[in-house]
Amino acid sequence: MKVSLFITCLSDAIYPRVGEAMVRLLAKYGVQLDFPNVQTCCGQPAFNSGYWDEARATARTIIDAFEDSDFVISPSGSCTYMIHHYADLFKDDPAMLERAQRLQAKAYEFTQFLVQVLGVSDVGAVFNHKVTYHPSCHGSRLLGVKDEPMQLLQGVEGLEFVPLPFAEDCCGFGGTFAVKMADISGAMVSEKVDHIKETDAEVLVGLDMACLMNIAGNLRYRGEPVRVMHLAELLYEGVTQR
Amino acid sequence: MSHASTATKPKTVKARADLALNDEFLRKAVKFTTERLRLGKKNASEEHGNWDDWRERGRQIRLHTIAHLDYYLNLFVDNARANGVHVHFADTADEAVKLSLAIAERKAAKSVVKSKSMVTEELHLNHALEGIGVEAVETDLGEYIIQLAGETPSHIIIPAIHKNRYQIAELLSKEAGETLEPDTQVLAGFVRKKLREKFLEADIGMTGCNFAIAETGSMVLFENEGNGRMVSTVPKTQITLMGMERIIPSFEDLEVMATLLPRSATGQKLTVYMSGITGPRREVDGDGPEEMHIIIVDNGRSLQLGDPEFQELLNCIRCGACLNACPVYRHIGGHAYGGTYSGPIGAVLTPALNKNVGEWDDIANASSLCGACYEACPVKIPLHDMLVYLRRRKVERGHGNRAEGMGMKGFAAVAGNSGRMARALKLGKLGQKLVARDGGIRLKIGPLKGWNSYRVTPELPKQSFRDTWKTLEGELRGGLQEMDEATRDRMARIVQERGQGGKGGGHHG
Amino acid sequence: MANSREHEAWLQELEAASRVKQRTFMDGIAGKLKRPRVTEAPAHPYRGAPDFWREMEWDEEERVQRFTDNFKSVGGHVVRLAGMEEASRFIADKAQEMSAHYILRQQESELDALGLEAALPEAQVSVWNSDPDTDWKARAAEADFGVVLADYAVAYTGSITVLSAAGKGRTVSLLPTVLMAIIPVERLRTRLGEVLTGFDQAEREQLPAGIHFISGPSRSADIENDLTIGVHGPGIVYAILVG
Numbered sequence: 001m002k003v004s005l006f007i008t009c010l011s012d013a014i015y016p017r018v019g020e021a022m023v024r025l026l027a028k029y030g031v032q033l034d035f036p037n038v039q040t041c042c043g044q045p046a047f048n049s050g051y052w053d054e055a056r057a058t059a060r061t062i063i064d065a066f067e068d069s070d071f072v073i074s075p076s077g078s079c080t081y082m083i084h085h086y087a088d089l090f091k092d093d094p095a096m097l098e099r100a101q102r103l104q105a106k107a108y109e110f111t112q113f114l115v116q117v118l119g120v121s122d123v124g125a126v127f128n129h130k131v132t133y134h135p136s137c138h139g140s141r142l143l144g145v146k147d148e149p150m151q152l153l154q155g156v157e158g159l160e161f162v163p164l165p166f167a168e169d170c171c172g173f174g175g176t177f178a179v180k181m182a183d184i185s186g187a188m189v190s191e192k193v194d195h196i197k198e199t200d201a202e203v204l205v206g207l208d209m210a211c212l213m214n215i216a217g218n219l220r221y222r223g224e225p226v227r228v229m230h231l232a233e234l235l236y237e238g239v240t241q242r
Numbered sequence: 243m244s245h246a247s248t249a250t251k252p253k254t255v256k257a258r259a260d261l262a263l264n265d266e267f268l269r270k271a272v273k274f275t276t277e278r279l280r281l282g283k284k285n286a287s288e289e290h291g292n293w294d295d296w297r298e299r300g301r302q303i304r305l306h307t308i309a310h311l312d313y314y315l316n317l318f319v320d321n322a323r324a325n326g327v328h329v330h331f332a333d334t335a336d337e338a339v340k341l342s343l344a345i346a347e348r349k350a351a352k353s354v355v356k357s358k359s360m361v362t363e364e365l366h367l368n369h370a371l372e373g374i375g376v377e378a379v380e381t382d383l384g385e386y387i388i389q390l391a392g393e394t395p396s397h398i399i400i401p402a403i404h405k406n407r408y409q410i411a412e413l414l415s416k417e418a419g420e421t422l423e424p425d426t427q428v429l430a431g432f433v434r435k436k437l438r439e440k441f442l443e444a445d446i447g448m449t450g451c452n453f454a455i456a457e458t459g460s461m462v463l464f465e466n467e468g469n470g471r472m473v474s475t476v477p478k479t480q481i482t483l484m485g486m487e488r489i490i491p492s493f494e495d496l497e498v499m500a501t502l503l504p505r506s507a508t509g510q511k512l513t514v515y516m517s518g519i520t521g522p523r524r525e526v527d528g529d530g531p532e533e534m535h536i537i538i539v540d541n542g543r544s545l546q547l548g549d550p551e552f553q554e555l556l557n558c559i560r561c562g563a564c565l566n567a568c569p570v571y572r573h574i575g576g577h578a579y580g581g582t583y584s585g586p587i588g589a590v591l592t593p594a595l596n597k598n599v600g601e602w603d604d605i606a607n608a609s610s611l612c613g614a615c616y617e618a619c620p621v622k623i624p625l626h627d628m629l630v631y632l633r634r635r636k637v638e639r640g641h642g643n644r645a646e647g648m649g650m651k652g653f654a655a656v657a658g659n660s661g662r663m664a665r666a667l668k669l670g671k672l673g674q675k676l677v678a679r680d681g682g683i684r685l686k687i688g689p690l691k692g693w694n695s696y697r698v699t700p701e702l703p704k705q706s707f708r709d710t711w712k713t714l715e716g717e718l719r720g721g722l723q724e725m726d727e728a729t730r731d732r733m734a735r736i737v738q739e740r741g742q743g744g745k746g747g748g749h750h751g
Numbered sequence: 752m753a754n755s756r757e758h759e760a761w762l763q764e765l766e767a768a769s770r771v772k773q774r775t776f777m778d779g780i781a782g783k784l785k786r787p788r789v790t791e792a793p794a795h796p797y798r799g800a801p802d803f804w805r806e807m808e809w810d811e812e813e814r815v816q817r818f819t820d821n822f823k824s825v826g827g828h829v830v831r832l833a834g835m836e837e838a839s840r841f842i843a844d845k846a847q848e849m850s851a852h853y854i855l856r857q858q859e860s861e862l863d864a865l866g867l868e869a870a871l872p873e874a875q876v877s878v879w880n881s882d883p884d885t886d887w888k889a890r891a892a893e894a895d896f897g898v899v900l901a902d903y904a905v906a907y908t909g910s911i912t913v914l915s916a917a918g919k920g921r922t923v924s925l926l927p928t929v930l931m932a933i934i935p936v937e938r939l940r941t942r943l944g945e946v947l948t949g950f951d952q953a954e955r956e957q958l959p960a961g962i963h964f965i966s967g968p969s970r971s972a973d974i975e976n977d978l979t980i981g982v983h984g985p986g987i988v989y990a991i992l993v994g
Contacts, residue, residue, distance in 0.1 A: 001733055007707050009657070013667050014700055016707035020714060027718045030725025035711050041657035046650050048611055050633030050642065054654035061658050070737050105740050117736065118729055137612035142626075166277075170569045174610025176646075181256060181608060182692020183263050187573045188610070189696055217697025220682060275976040295801050302797035312780040313789040319773055321955055328762060331772040348761060383982055384973030400973060407975050430971060430979040437983065442892060458955045460962075468925060468969040468984025475921045475961070476888060486776075493951045494799035497944040500908075501800070511821060512908040512943070514970055515984065518950065518962035526917035528880035528887045530960050538776075547783035 004069035005033045006062070006107070008079045009041040010209045018075050018209060021236035022110055026073075028239065029118050033073070039065040042082040043089075045175050052089060059086045063099050070106060071117065075232055076208045077109045077139020084143075109139055110232055111148035111207060121148075122155030125238025132164045132201035134171065134192070134215065136208035141168075149207060149231055156238055162199040169195075173214040189218045196226060203227045205234050251580065255608045258578040265575075268404050272396075272575045275403050280566040282509020283618070290505060300502045301621045303495050304557035307456075311547070311556075314456040314489045315538070321459025325521030328535045335365045338539045342367060342448075342481060345535055346376050349479050351445035355437075357463070357470040358382040359450025360398060360560060361483045361539055363582045364595075367448075378448075379440045381469040383433055390417060396576030396584060398562040399507050404575050437469070447473030447531065451484035452560070453499055454536075457492045460520040461536065464503060464513040471515055480522070480531035486538050487556040493518070499559060502620035506561040542595030551631045552594050557621045558587055564615035564625060570608055579605060586615035586625045593632055606632040664708065671702050800944050809941045814906040815992060818939060821909025822990050825967035826980055831992040835864055835933075838991050842898060842931050843870035845989070851895035855879060855927060858918030859900050862933070867898070879920040888922055897927035897985065901934040903946045904990070908966055911990060912946055915961035924965060930985040932965070936994035 003026075011018045023033050043058035063086065066072045074080045084107075086100035114120050133153065139145045153161055172178065172188025192215055196204055204219075204226050206212045216228040229237075252258050262268055287293040307314050319329050332338035342365075346354065354376055356362065368378040368389065380389040384401040388394065390413045395401030402410070411424035418432055449470060453462040461482055463470040474480050490499060496518075504510040523530030546552045565571045565585030576584030581592035589605050606629050615625040636642055656662045677685045683699040690699060781788040799805075809817065819829040832838050842865070846854060854876045856862050868876045877890055891897065899919070903912040911932045915921045924930055940946055943964075950958060969984030980986045 001730070001737070009663070012707040013670075014702060016703060016705060016710055019707040020710065023714060023718065027721075028723055029729065030723045032719070032722055035708070035715070037708060037711075038660045040660050040663050041653075043657065046653055046657075048630055048633070049646065049650060050630065050635070050637040051647070051650035051654075052634050052637075054650045057654040057658040061660075071733070106737075117733060119732065137610075137614070141613040141617050168614070170610045170612030170614065172569070172610060174612065177607070177610045179689060179692055180604070181259070181570075182695060183256075184259055184570055184573055184608065185610065186692070186696035187263055187269075188569050191569075191573075213700060214697065217693075217699060220698040221684075221696060271975070278976055292801070292803070295803075299797060299801050306793070306795055306797060309784070310789050310793045312777040312784070313791075313793060315780065316773070316777050323766075324955065325958075328765060328769070329773075330765065330769050331776045333776075348758070381983070382973070383971045383979075387973065400976070402973055403976075407977075410974055426974045426977040426979050429974055430982050434982055438892070441983075442888070457951060458958055460950075460958065466969065467971045467982040469982070471921070471925050471963065472983055475925060486780075491795055492798060493947040494944065497800050497942070497947050500943055500947075508972070510825075510966075512910055512964065512966045514825070514965065514967050516910075516964040516966075518958075519960065520955075520958040520962070521960055523960050524915075524917075527915055527960060528917065528920045529891075529922050530915060540776075544779060544783055547780060548785050 001071075002034055002069045003031050003071040003073060004066055005035050006039060006066065006072050006074040006079065007035070008074055008076045008209070010213065011075050014213065015209045015230070018230040018232055021230070021232040022073070022075055025123065025232060025236045025239065029120060031118070034069070036065040042079040044079065044082040047082065047085055047089070048175050056089050059089050059100070060096070063096070063103055066103055067099070071113065072103065072107045073110055073113045074107070075110050075230060076210070077136055077143045077145050078208050078210060080107050080109045081138045081143045083107045109143060109145050109207065111152060112145055115148040115151060121151040123152065123235050123239055124242060125155070125235050126157045126241050127234060127238040128158040129202045130160045130162055130200065131203045131205055131234070132162045132196060132199040133167065134164055134204060134206045134211065135167055136206055136211045137170050139207050145207065152231060152235065153205070156235070162201050165195045165198055171211045171215050173211050175210070178214065189214055193218045193222065193224065197224065201226060203229055203234070205229050205231050207231055251577075255578060255580060255604050258580060259574040259608065262574040262578045267406060268575050269573060271406060272403055273572050275400060276566040276572050279400075279508060280563070280618070283506055283563055283566065286505040286509040286511065290501065296498065296501055297620055297622050300498050301557065303490060303498055304559075304621050305554070307489050307491060308487060308547070308553060308556045311487065311489065314491055315486060318454050318456040318459055318489055319538070321457065322521070322536055323459070325459045326534070327459065327521050328533070330535065330537045332537055332539045332541070335539075335541045338365050338483060338537050338541065339367060339370045341537050342483070343370060343374055345479070345481055346371060346446060347374065349445055351376050351479070353377040353379060353440065353444045354446040354448050355379050355381050355440055355444040355473045355477065356385075356448040357450065357465065357473045358385055358401070359448070359483055360582065361450050361485055362448065363395065364541055365483070365539075379437070379444070381437050381440070381473060382465075383430060383467060386433060386437065387413060390414070394577070394582070397565055398560055398583065398585070398587075400562070404577070441472045441476045444477045446479045446481060447477035448481045448483070449474050451482050451488050452503070453490050453496060454484055454488045455491070455493055455496065455518070456489050458520060460518045462496060463515070463517045463519070466514045468515060471517055474517065474519055475530055478532050480534045482534070482536045484536060484538055486540050486543050503559050503561050506563040506618070506620040542597065545597045546594060552628060554623050555591060555594055555628065557623055558591070559621060561620055563618040563620060567614040567618035569612065569614065570610065574608070579608070581605070590625055590628045590632065606636070664706070667702070667706055674701055799948070804942070805944065807941060809906060811936065811939075814939045814941055815936065818904060818906040818909055818990070818992070821906070822967060825909065826970070827909070827967040828987070828989045829992065830989065833994070835861065835993060838933055838993050839865040839867060839870050841991060842867060842896070845931070846871055846874055846896060849895070849929065851929065853894045854896040854898060855890055855894040855923055856898035857900060857920065857923055861900050862898060879923055880918055887920060888926070891920060891922035891926035894927035896929045896931055897923040898931045899924050899933070901932050901938060904934045904939045905941075905943050905946055905964070906939055907942050910943070910964045910966040913963050913965065914959040916959055921961040921963065924963065925984055927985055929987040929989070930965070931989045931991060933991045933993055936992055939992070
């Protein structure tokens, strides 16, 4: 059984600690992850901006990279959902379409894999902090990852969960949107951080490093000492503290 | 009436949004109202239950009707005529205006009272009527306020969402010739009295149309104030302007729309008034219009037919739920979109109705593609996908931004190959040495200017994940746990079922 | 109208143009949909509400309760009375209480039987469309009370349905300050669909010009989302359930 890690470019370049936490946590369940070194980016920046030829080029790389995998696991709901768009990219190319659909069927976001495939909703972690959770839009709305992270958080001993007001609102990242429409995006992330402050949480946890980078960037800009973590990091840290 | 405000509007969404972002009141007002509306919708849909089944049903009815629009629209027209309605067709806004003016002139009308209609906003009909000396009076409270201000609606169902009671009191005081207290009851009371006179003396009542029922030739209006009933009952002549896609087959189908529309719009179980109007007054009736016209308007709608990416736009029932759910709309308000329709639906509908790629402005860029609009939509229109299709078409037709196009080519070259990506990363790490402090970059120049005006950018770590992989893998290989048998079996089963065409595992909830 | 013949001719001219345009309009739609014109009714497998919904039916007590709750929740008033005699007394009492002088009612035998004229000797009670020389719209506009008999009511949405006819003016439920709607309890249905499907089943020719569902007093939230009652339609609405 070949279970491959789709690290995503952001976790690869900026947040390797997220990939490491995932790898170490899954190893506890006997999952030996494989890492195809040829993988790159899912192509979402180009796809969302309307540059589909360019998106197709990266999609091909990803499809090639995971051709032989049985499961493909990623720390991002957004990048996982991007794989669902490969069918749009190759709708006029039957051979590629078939490969794209095969990849889609085996692509999982990290918590989906943990809960749905491994059947784990309590990793036995301890985490004595006040935590709030931001559900990223693509993961929760489009990929439908809603219950899994909540189950996993509920299983953590000592964790005090505070619901985030207007949690479902977008943090304002949106890829190139944050650059093209910087002021609107800035207003959105500022509002998100206002809500985080309302919770008094010490830790903000999420499932997508792009959104978390955005939020963490604003928290730091405003000098707010909230720690920002991917759920995989929180769970792994909680397991090692046991 | 002043129309100057539209002439001085900045040209781009970005510039208009900047204006809105600097308007503290506007942001607060829009935020307050949209939050209330979306909470109302959430409560109403949860209380009703099985909401996704209803959405799916609504979607199917709309898909079916639009897929057979020639049949149903034709049936509607034949039935409406049999009911005594004079039916007209307008391919363009111009034609619709000409028809409306011709009727007004023929009737020697001095005044027209109007209930809320987004189609007439598309046509700028009030302006045209005034041009031939006919007074056009908006009678929906919000529309009336906007008309007095010489503005356009900034929300599909709450047109004056951006105005506060003080601004409204000022406008209405001018109209009243006396100072009115900024009290909602006082202001609404004045409008009731003032417009009551207008209803009674108007020659023509003009309405939009929420739904038109093919099998009976009836037109249906949803409203809360009673002005829709007024304009379709009191004046001797009624003119209804309807988009050609407003059709549903039957009254039975109306139950589904009546379940979805008010709940999605305001969280109501039903609007205070839902009226089905089937032709002009019968001969024996004591009231109702003597003459009734329905003008069926295309104005770019048919361009969506047969376009697999945009046909579903015609399913829209104009509830405004996508505006209330949209975080971008909440911050910039409706006027920033620069068209008749605002919010996510406006961002797609405006360019789609115009099919004018070169002038698409940057309207489709005003979205983070968060999908809140899709989730809110009672007929499940994938607006977030459509925004991407718009962006793609703009690029494909050579109207993309050149710098961005070059950037994307570069992106593809780098992201299409892991070796090049690793080298690019190395360059980045070298470059950041000049600008990073304490693990963060605060520089506000170049591409980082906008981003870093609100954030600190994280520094790239010394080693990327792929740099550490070999070590990590080696370390873990030794101490790997044995996978338990049940999990192993489950995984094998998932892979096997997938091969047999079963649904992939970790997908849509 | 002196030029009515001329007007008729003008309308006919428009109609001729419209009929020509109708064909090109529909052909245009079919062309864009890339198929021939559809001229036979297509199968519509998703007609109306989902099946599970059609099975819902409340007993009379629950219908009354739900209707009452819904109607009150939007600011309407609901009373339940044993018979028409009590209804007459209720309306008369309310008229006295609110000093209503002008009362306009629909021309229906059930409302004749109310005997409002006798119960309110000081008020002017008029009967819709009972005399061809009266300006009935003006009567409705000046009325304090409009009294109507509901054709149906719907518990799930808290709605009253009124249909127009010679003796049943649309303005009677619209222009007066207060609306008094008498609802015989047996006309109260559970779901909206029960009333709506009736309009499909009736022949098109049988439909009245105006079908109105009224779910409470007229309202608006257009000023700072602050609820205002009685913007254009009646601001006070009584649903009088009888039986």
